[in-house]
Amino acid sequence: MDLRIFTEPQQGASYDTLLTVAKATEDLGFDAFYRSDHYLRMGSGDGLPGPTDAWITLAGLARETKRIRLGTLMTAGTFRLPGVLAIQVAQVDQMSGGRVELGLGAGWFEEEHKAYGIPFPKEKFGRLEEQLAIITGLWGTKVGEKFSYDGTYYQLADSPALPKPAQAKIPVLIGGHGASRTPRLAAQYADEFNIPFASLEDSEKQFGRVKAAAERAGRGKDDLVYSNALVVCVGKDDAEVTRRANVIGRDVAELKANGLAGSPAEVVDKIGQYEAIGSSRVYLQALDLGDLDHLELISSQVLSQLS
Structure with missing residues (x-):
């Protein structure tokens, strides 16, 4: 079971804060550092000091980390043109020495588009499908050959399809x-399928749908990695769990029901239940980025039991 740290910087985090968390992620033995791709905070709080861009952040971290994988859950398809995104991600992959992964989604948070003047089209899913075809097509085109695409929303003509990533294939996540x-999209394009904030029952059903779609597409049902993203709140005792839950504005009972909360033993057991239904990777949504002791506890008493 891989454990990855997943952050939500739009709630309020500077690049320096993210760098500190990413370095702790690496030092403490976690597999990867991921971040969301949002420009506006959600819920309470002031969001200070303001948003950071996902791929600018990851470019910086690519040069300041050595081992961990780096990626997004999920890059918003509404934020970037697919050709530009293919160049950005390939470049960051080169900068990292081949440690980048691309989670790509349709985009959904209309308010952040209004706040920053970003178009919010109605036909987001159709655009996402074309974006996936273009990005994977550009990366998969051999050096010296050209790539063209004539879609409903995007057209590319005689692209040199450069630059190439450092990896032979950048893993693509759909969720x-x-x-x-x-x-269907996951079966066609994804190396990993991720379901965010889902119960065991809902995760198992969705994994089953993706496996069936993969087989219909001529792939093996186990060709994909299956993963979950879950909020995490671990404490040495009940008081510490409650304190951490209060800091992030969540109820302990709700977190235990819908996330990974409680003692290290409780969290290890819950992760084991997700593993039993086919999940091999969990993205731990760490909401208090100033609480590095939380990451250390998870590393020493949860990750150590899963390795």
Whole structure:
């Protein structure tokens, strides 16, 4: 079971804070550092000092880390043109020595688009499908050959399809709860399928849909990695769990029901239940980025039991 740290910087985090967390992620033995791709805080709080851009952040971290994988859950398809995104991600992959992964979604938070003047099209899913075809097509085109694409929303003509990533293939993540279109897209383009903030029952159902779609697409049902993203709140005792839950504005009972909360033993057991339904990777949504002791506890008493 891989454990990865997943952050939500739009709630309020500077690049220096993210760098500190990423270095702790690496030093403490976690597999990867991931971040969301949002420009506006959600819920309470002032969001200070303001948003950071996902791929600018990851470019910086690519040069300041050595081992951990780096990626997004999920890059918003509404934020970037697919050709530009293919160049950005390939460049960051080169900068990292081949440690980048791309989670790509349709984009959904309309308010942040209004706040920063970003178009919010109605046909987001159709655009996402074309973006996936273009990005993977550009990366997969051999050096010296050209790539063209004539879609409904995007057209590319005689692209040199450069630069190339450092990796032979950058892993692509697709995720979500959709019952039909999402599994189909995952079966066609994804190396990993991620379901965010889902119960054991819902995760198992969605994994089953993706596996069935993969087989219909001519892939093996186990060709994909299956993963979960879950909020994490661990404490040495009940008082510490409650304190951490209060800091992030969450209820302990709700966190235990819908996330990974409680003592290290409770969290290890819950992760084991997700593993039993086919999940091999968990993204731990750490909401208090100033609490490095939390990461150390998870490393020493949860990760150590799963390695």
